Amino acid sequence: MNRRRMFLRMVTASLLRRRSRMLVALLSIAIGATILSGLITIYYDVPRQMGAQFRGYGANMILLPGDGGELTIEAAQDAMSVIEREQLIGASPYRYVRLDMVSRQQSFMAAGVDFEQVRRTSPYFNVEGRYPENDREVLVGKFIADTIGVRLNGVMELTYQPAAESPSEGLREGGFAPGEVLSGGAEGWNGGRVYVSVKIDGDGFIESVEVDASSQTPEIGGACETEDFTSRFIGKKLPVALGVDVDAITGATVTSAAVVEAVNNASASAAVAGSKTINYTVSGILDTGGDEEGYVFLSLDGMAALAGGSGSLDVMELSVSAAQDELERYASIINEGGAVAARLVKRVTRSETAVLSRLQALVFLVTAVVLLLTTICVSTTMMAVISESRKEIGLRKALGASDGGIRSEFIGEALLLGILGGASGALMGFAFAQLVSVNVFGSSITFQPMLLPVAVLVSMAVTCVSCLLPIKRAVAIDPALVLKGE
Amino acid sequence: MSLLELRNISKLYGDLKALDDVSLSVERGEWIAIMGPSGSGKSTLMNIIGCMDKPTMGEALMDGVDIAKENRKKLTEIRRDKIGLVFQQFHMINYLTAVENVMVAQYYHSMPDEAEALEALERVGLRERAKHLPSQLSGGEQQRVCVARALINHPEIILADEPTGNLDEANEKIALDLFSQLHKEGTTLIVVTHDPEVADVAQRIIVLDHGRIARVARGASVAGA
Ligand SMILES: Nc1ncnc2c1ncn2[C@@H]1O[C@H](COP(=O)(O)OP(=O)(O)OP(=O)(O)O)[C@@H](O)[C@H]1O
Ligand SMILES: [Mg+2]
Numbered sequence: 001m002n003r004r005r006m007f008l009r010m011v012t013a014s015l016l017r018r019r020s021r022m023l024v025a026l027l028s029i030a031i032g033a034t035i036l037s038g039l040i041t042i043y044y045d046v047p048r049q050m051g052a053q054f055r056g057y058g059a060n061m062i063l064l065p066g067d068g069g070e071l072t073i074e075a076a077q078d079a080m081s082v083i084e085r086e087q088l089i090g091a092s093p094y095r096y097v098r099l100d101m102v103s104r105q106q107s108f109m110a111a112g113v114d115f116e117q118v119r120r121t122s123p124y125f126n127v128e129g130r131y132p133e134n135d136r137e138v139l140v141g142k143f144i145a146d147t148i149g150v151r152l153n154g155v156m157e158l159t160y161q162p163a164a165e166s167p168s169e170g171l172r173e174g175g176f177a178p179g180e181v182l183s184g185g186a187e188g189w190n191g192g193r194v195y196v197s198v199k200i201d202g203d204g205f206i207e208s209v210e211v212d213a214s215s216q217t218p219e220i221g222g223a224c225e226t227e228d229f230t231s232r233f234i235g236k237k238l239p240v241a242l243g244v245d246v247d248a249i250t251g252a253t254v255t256s257a258a259v260v261e262a263v264n265n266a267s268a269s270a271a272v273a274g275s276k277t278i279n280y281t282v283s284g285i286l287d288t289g290g291d292e293e294g295y296v297f298l299s300l301d302g303m304a305a306l307a308g309g310s311g312s313l314d315v316m317e318l319s320v321s322a323a324q325d326e327l328e329r330y331a332s333i334i335n336e337g338g339a340v341a342a343r344l345v346k347r348v349t350r351s352e353t354a355v356l357s358r359l360q361a362l363v364f365l366v367t368a369v370v371l372l373l374t375t376i377c378v379s380t381t382m383m384a385v386i387s388e389s390r391k392e393i394g395l396r397k398a399l400g401a402s403d404g405g406i407r408s409e410f411i412g413e414a415l416l417l418g419i420l421g422g423a424s425g426a427l428m429g430f431a432f433a434q435l436v437s438v439n440v441f442g443s444s445i446t447f448q449p450m451l452l453p454v455a456v457l458v459s460m461a462v463t464c465v466s467c468l469l470p471i472k473r474a475v476a477i478d479p480a481l482v483l484k485g486e
Numbered sequence: 487m488s489l490l491e492l493r494n495i496s497k498l499y500g501d502l503k504a505l506d507d508v509s510l511s512v513e514r515g516e517w518i519a520i521m522g523p524s525g526s527g528k529s530t531l532m533n534i535i536g537c538m539d540k541p542t543m544g545e546a547l548m549d550g551v552d553i554a555k556e557n558r559k560k561l562t563e564i565r566r567d568k569i570g571l572v573f574q575q576f577h578m579i580n581y582l583t584a585v586e587n588v589m590v591a592q593y594y595h596s597m598p599d600e601a602e603a604l605e606a607l608e609r610v611g612l613r614e615r616a617k618h619l620p621s622q623l624s625g626g627e628q629q630r631v632c633v634a635r636a637l638i639n640h641p642e643i644i645l646a647d648e649p650t651g652n653l654d655e656a657n658e659k660i661a662l663d664l665f666s667q668l669h670k671e672g673t674t675l676i677v678v679t680h681d682p683e684v685a686d687v688a689q690r691i692i693v694l695d696h697g698r699i700a701r702v703a704r705g706a707s708v709a710g711a
Contacts, residue, residue: 006589006598010582017581395577398538399635400566400594402559479565480538482577 011412018385025381026421029459032374033425034432036367037455041433043363045445046356059092059121059317060352061327063334064341071340076316079340082333089319090120095300096314097307100159102277103185103265104148110158110296112303115139121319125292128152129284135302137283141293145285154282155195155212157185158296160307161275183277184266188258189216194224195279196262200238204267209233211259221255229256238267278306324353371462378466382414386474390481397479410471414463422459426452487550489514489642489674490535495544495554497530497697504530505541506697514642517665517675519685519705522694528678529647531694535676536645537565549642566595570636574648576628578620585616588635595639606634610664626657633664643674650684662687 015022063079065071073093080091095112115131129152132139138158140150150156185195192215199207209230213221223229229249236245240260248256266277280302286292298306320327327344334342386393393406401409430447437445490512497505505527512518520528533539534546537553538561546553548564556564578587588603607613610630612623620628629649636644646665650658662684669675677688685691686706693701 003593003597006586006593009586010579010590010593013581013586391577392579395579396590396594397562398536398565398571398577399591400562402562402594405594478538480533482538482571482573482575 007409007412011409011416014409015413015416018388021381021385021388022417025378025417025463026424028374028377028381029417029421029463030425030428032370032462033422033455033459034428035370036458037426037429037451038432038436039363039367039429040451040454041430041445041448042436043360044448045433045437046359058124058345059090059319060345061318061320061331062343062345063316063318064343065314066335066337066339066341071313071316072311073313074311075339076313079334079337079342080316080318083318083320083322083330087321089321090117090317091319092117092121092317093300093313094315094317095303095312097160097303099296099306100161101148101156102159103157103262106148108144108294108296110138110298110303112300113297114300115297118297121317122288122292124288126287127284128287129282132283132297132299132302135299135305136278136280137298138280138302139284139286139297140282141295141297142285142287143293144296145282150282152282152285155185155193155279156282156296157183157195157277157279158298158306159275159277162307182266183279184262184264185279186258186261186265188213189221189254192216192221194221194255194258194262196259196266197279198233198238198263198266200267204238206233206236206238206240206263209259209263211262213255213259216252216255216258220252221258223249223252224255224259229259233263239264276306278302323356324350371458375462375466378414378417378463379469382410382467382470383473386410386470390477393474393477394479394482397477398482403475406474407471410467410474411464414467415460418460418463419456421463422456423452425459426455429455488512488547489516489549491545491547492534493545493547495534495541495546497527497534497539498542503697505534507544508694508697508699509544510692510699512643512674512676515669515672515674516690517669517688517705518677519688519691520676520678520694521680521682521685521691522700526694527697528694530697532645532647532676532678535643536569536571537561566639568642570639570641570644572629572632572636572644572646572649574651576620576625576632576652578628578631580620583617583619584612584623584631587620587631588638591635591638603634603638606638607631609637609667610634611660624657626653626660629653629657629661630664633661637668637673641673643676644668646675646677648678648680650679650681658684 063071063076076091076093080088093114097110097112098107099110100107118125119131127139138156140156145151180200182198182200183195184198185193188194194216195212197210199209201207211225211230213224216222216224232246233240240246240263242248242257242260246256246260280298286297320330322330331342331344334340396406430451434445437443488511490510492508492510494507494509495505496503496507508531520531522528530539534541534553537548541554544554548568551564553561553564579590582590585600585603585607588606589598589600592598592603604613604616607616610633612627612630612634615623615627620631623631629652633649636646650661653661665675665677666687675688677684679685688705691703691705692699693703
């Protein structure tokens with residue numbers, strides 16, 4: 001047996017012998033290491049977790065047209081490629097177009113979006129109903145819905161007029177394209193709206209009319225949907241007059257009048273060259289308490305169908321899970337390119353940074369306090385161990401142990417305690433962090449292998465520091481006391 | 487030159503003179519018994535010879551080195567190299583086995599050697615108890631382990647403070663036989679005892695009283711020879 005093995009034997013035997021005392025020391029180190037490693041795990045994981053939480057408050061970076069004056073989807077995607085894949089929570093394109101609802105003489109901004117991405121960048125959107133699922137459905141801001149009086153699942157006839165002139169009454173000058181279909185609506189019985197699709201030939205004669213009178217009393221106004229009624233429009237020239245061109249259905253004069261008005265509205269909305277009207281179904285009403293309530297949202301394709309053009313955006317909203325300095329770095333890289341301008345949404349990034357730095361300061365403080373408490377506890381235990389084993393220490397000295405020998409034996413015990421306590425603490429700490437993460441953030445974390453050596457090293461350092469004073473005591477013990485008949 | 491030469495040493499604890507002007511010379515291979523009433527300074531003397539304490543006054547030459555003038559570190563070295571200790575209270579490290587207790591002395595001296603440690607236990611008749619803990623050994627057996635531990639590094643002097651004080655007659659006899667053997671091999675023995683029979687085996691009996699040498703006698707075995 002060599003010296004090192006004998007040393008280990010003595011150290012481990014000594015630890016085992018004082019099991020209860022050492023368990024106390026071990027426990028306090030393990031608890032210290034648990035809290036330490038738990039906090040470290042949370043410390044490193046929280047920015048990610050918090051980032052995800054903060055991402056719930058909306059985009060923190062926006063891309064705007066750069067020097068080129070135009071922001072294409074390709075250019076935006078190109079710019080976004082500098083951002084790490086996993087950091088990019090969502091990228092939501094926006095294209096703004098002014099649309100009219102001719103029948104209500106209202107005009108408002110509509111946003112062409114990708115609803116899939118909107119959900120990611122704006123998780124706080126509160127939708128009554130549901131998000132649009134196809135190009136003929138729209139999401140209407142609550143403010144607009146209230147002012148215009150559209151309801152969930154109702155129809156909205158939206159008109160796009162490229163010249164941005166106000167819709168004029170009467171027929172369009174340039175005539176109609178053969179087979180062009182116009183849409184329109186008008187108020188019928190008891191406030192319910194009826195909608196029509198009117199197909200006309202190049203000279204403005206009606207080829208066919210389709211009526212949606214589902215808001216009317218089925219047995220009465222519903223008759224206006226029948227061919228008996230719609231056929232009365234065929235061959236008539238716009239605008240049509242009730243009682244002159246078309247006779248009302250007996251008993252359903254209100255609905256009949258509404259259909260005639262809707263047909264005329266359809267022609268009116270088509271009065272400006274290049275303008276176009278499409279009927280959309282309101283799939284959801286958006287309630288955010290913010291500016292978004294003043295917009296109508298539809299899919300980019302839905303908007304392209306109405307307003308033409310595609311691939312050109314006004315803004316791209318990005319939700320990036322990164323700290324402020326990293327965001328700033330990304331923004332400056334993107335801005336260097338020049339094609340696209342990146343801006344940070346300061347309100348969001350600032351509050352995120354403030355909360356994180358406060359949290360991290362708290363983690364440091366708690367860690368320091370825990371390490372201090374651990375040191376005190378281990379130190380006290382070691383002190384007790386040494387005063388209990390004064391005789392034995394005296395004996396070792398009488399047998400020829402030098403001060404250094406006594407010192408190294410206690411340091412050896414301390415290191416062993418540190419290794420055991422640190423390793424078990426690291427594992428418990430991970431479990432603890434996992435528990436916190438699952439309960440507080442609702443997501444699990446991955447074990448950082450670096451944690452084990454860090455926790456063990458810190459524990460070893462703590463136990464060594466804790467033993468400084470007790471070892472000083474041990475070294476001062478007089479070997480002569482072994483001859484005293486106690 | 488004598489192995490040990492004490493010249494007018496005194497040890498004061500405040501006003502109390504635990505040792506008062508003691509002079510004593512011990513030759514190599516000599517067997518000396520120290521007697522005296524309780525509090526007469528026997529252990530104090532042993533502590534000084536064992537390099538665990540320093541005299542307040544006087545010279546204590548061990549192989550010509552004055553241990554009164556050396557520092558703690560040097561004293562530890564002298565003790566480790568020259569002295570084997572046997573105590574009245576056995577003093578074993580009670581979480582180590584018998585053989586490990588012997589090896590502790592080797593460890594501090596030079597290099598643990600289990601075979602040699604087992605040999606030493608063989609010598610005190612405890613070879614087969616090597617793996618037992620002190621709690622599994624009787625008092626006499628523990629004392630024999632302590633003797634094995636004291637002789638393992640081949641010390642020049644074995645100091646024994648009341649080695650038989652806690653032993654029954656049978657064990658006392660075993661211990662004394664071991665001492666006789668060591669004596670025959672040329673080891674210097676200094677044994678503190680209250681027991682005249684134990685003292686009589688020695689060649690010289692020093693009787694202390696109030697820190698002074700009251701009387702020096704020849705041991706019965708020598709006297710009888
Ligand atoms: N550290 C000390 N401080 C003060 N007085 C001490 C100390 N050590 C010993 N003494 C005193 O010195 C005197 C001699 O003590 P010592 O232990 O040498 O006696 P002894 O002969 O070994 O007695 P015993 O037979 O009871 O073991 C005693 O009066 C004792 O009280
Ligand atoms: Mg004594």
